[in-house]
Amino acid sequence: MAKTGKIAAFALGEKNTAMVNLPAQFVTSSSASAKGQTYSNLVDYANNSEKTSELNNAAITDLIALKEQFNKRGYANRSTAVTETHPIFGEEKLNYDNHDISQLRKQLDEAQANGSNIHELAFSIRGDWLVENNLYDPETQLIDQNKLKHAEQEVAKTLINKGFNLPLGENEKDVVWFGVIHQDTDHLNMHLWFAKKTAETRPEMIKSEGPYKGQPIGVIPLAVIEQAKRQFRKQLMGSQExxxxxxxxxxxxxxxxxxxxxxxxxxxxxxxxxxxxxxxxxxxxxxxxxxxxxxxxxxxxxxxxxxxxxxxxxxxxxxxxxxxxxxxxxxxxxxxxxxxxxxxxxxxxxxxxxxxxxxxxxxxxxxxxxxxxxxxxxxxxxxxxxxxDTQMAESLKHIKQHEEAKPSKKTKKESIPQEKKSSQTQPENSAISDNMPRDTRYPQKxxxxxxxxxxxxxxxxAETNAARKFLKNQRQVEHEKAQEEYESMISRGM
Structure with a gap:
């Protein structure tokens, strides 16, 4: 990935490159504090002239390490990368105004003071995939930013609630996160930063050994990251795809x-x-x-x-x-x-x-x-x-050959009454069986x-019945969820 210095000039015609890359990284509060870095430096709500920085316009060949982003003032909303006046978004709003940013900075510094890690994940999305799924028009160079932001809001829930041994937040207000869309690279980039506000005291969420003993767990399992990528892709895919x-x-x-x-x-x-x-x-x-x-x-x-x-x-x-x-x-x-x-x-x-x-x-x-x-x-x-059973096919073959070799007695048999025919047929078959070698008799399976x-x-x-029961339960859950959403809309007067 490299910077283009232009808005939405994504590379097209690429082959065999991933639709979404999702590298993850984190920084501990102790290491950031030791270097005089503050979590709130990752955002900036200054005016446009202050958003621009020569450091941010430098060519890069890979995603900037999180530990380096603190020193790049205005990195999250640099003017060369964003088209919106208020590009930063979060859990409840797609565009944070100056007041929202001010609160965001306070919450980030609160998380750092309480010893929490700051996590970052970066979505790198290929231009061709954006076009195929009606998220980017290369002629107008417009992207569907709202749809992209909504997808990241959902993925953030997965990462925050399922990325660790327990949900990162001890309640729904215990995590602070924000995101931004950058358009000045050959692939579209979306960033997500998050941290726990209060001090971590739960044993399941703290390292119990090693050099980081006593500090919050920072690594998100690869399986969860892959799940987040699948969820992100599915939300953004066009209906035909x-x-x-x-x-x-x-x-x-x-x-x-x-x-x-x-x-x-x-x-x-x-x-x-x-x-x-x-x-x-x-x-x-x-x-x-x-x-x-x-x-x-x-x-x-x-x-x-x-x-x-x-x-x-x-x-x-x-x-x-x-x-x-x-x-x-x-x-x-x-x-x-x-x-x-x-x-x-x-x-x-x-x-x-x-x-x-x-x-x-x-x-x-x-x-x-x-x-x-x-x-x-x-x-x-x-x-x-x-x-x-290994003898069965051979037995059938020998019996058939034996029957075909016998002289025909059809005319005589036809003149015998049915009850007598039955009694005479049985001994004949028994004789055939008795005269055949033991290994060529017709055995039972x-x-x-x-x-x-x-x-x-x-x-x-059993597997089929279990699958049917599962699908039936899933349909019931979806029906109840839709009913709840409908009732909620009615109660809000929508």
Whole structure:
């Protein structure tokens, strides 16, 4: 990222760059105070001439470190970067006037005096993504600042309430935050600063060891930052882009469900009985009942004592995905790769060592099927009954050949009364069975297979019912929320 020195002259035509970057940083009150820095220096409500600073117009190649921003007077609302008279905004207002800024400065200095950290997160948004989602018109060089600010207001709640072991504020008035939009860089930048006003005394929110023992926790987990980025993107997406995302995800989910539901009837057949017996034999018997793929993938070669069974299971799934479930699996893979392309537009090119979304989804599918199989194999007592099923196809073949080789007695049989025909047919079949070699008789399907299949299907039904119940509850919550909002509007006379 670099400064352009111009308003809303964002770079366009970029490829494989992230839609939103969200680096996070924080400064402790003790380190800031030791350098004579005050949190309130991050804002300034002086007139336009005082907002301009040569320091702020210098070319940069990356986001300015928070610890350096204190010395850049007027950094938050420098005139080269903003178009509004009152560009700073917060939780309740999109444009803070001079009085609001004065109160903001007091609250920031109060937070510093009470030993709280000051946090900053910077949203760097690609110009092409802004255009695609109707947030920026490159011809007029206008951006939809209100929509951007509303999105940051919502994300601020997530970061403040979910970014730590407990909500940062001990009540809704215990956190001070403000934001600003900067337009003089090749990507649009939005900044968010926040701090807890009162002194932190909760043990869960204080470092218990290390060089910063006794100070408030400052690091926000990466998982929360990623959640904030997803929330931010979703709020700003145009309806068409959002529908495209949701449509692909729905289709991926539908195909995954179809594959999972079809798995028992395709895996638990005579054709693969020996494969399953081999998998069972490879499983560590002293861990029976606790067989899991673990924190790895089926084809990684890892997994400790489960590694060999994982490999055999992965090979079995490869076979089924190339034959019985070829159409469904091919569709699943195609759709997940489509979502890879969407992710590259949103998040940037995949770096070395990172797995694509499609790879993660494929691994999840395989792991789910493997764990289901392991769980049900752990509930059978005698795997030897699976051997019966390996003979089934061959038995059918031999019986068919035997029947075709017999001389036809159709005419004679047709003249026999029905009750006699029945009595004569049974001995004939019995003779065939008695004369056939033992390993080619038509056996009943193995009891173990039946049990595994029954348990597997019970699992699928339970998951489906749980998903339906969850969606029903979600719809109820949304309905109640909409009703509350409507009643609130009526009570306000809107």
């Amino acid at each position: 959002l529908m495209r995302h949701e449509e692909v995800l729905r289709e991926v989910g539908a195909l995954k469900k179809e594959i999972v539901e079809s798995a028992p009837e395709n895996v638990l057949t005579a054709k693969y009985a020996q494969d399953i017996k081999n998998i069972y034999s490879a499983l560590p018997q002293d861990m029976k009942g606790r067989w899991q793929v673990g924190n790895t993938t089926l084809n990684s070669g890892k997994g400790g004592r489960m590694a060999h069974a994982n490999q055999l299971t992965n090979e079995l799934l490869d076979t089924i995905f190339s034959k019985e479930l070829k159409t469904e699996y091919r569709g699943f893979k195609s759709l997940t790769k489509q979502y890879d392309e969407i992710n590259i537009k949103d998040k940037g090119v995949i770096h070395k060592g990172q797995r694509k979304w499609s790879e993660n989804k494929d691994n999840e599918l395989r792991k789910r099927l493997a764990n289901q199989l392991y769980r049900h194999l752990g509930q059978i007592d005698d795997i030897s009954t699976l051997e019966i 193995g009891a173990s297979f039946n049990k595994i299949s029954r348990l597997w299907r019970q699992d699928i039904r």
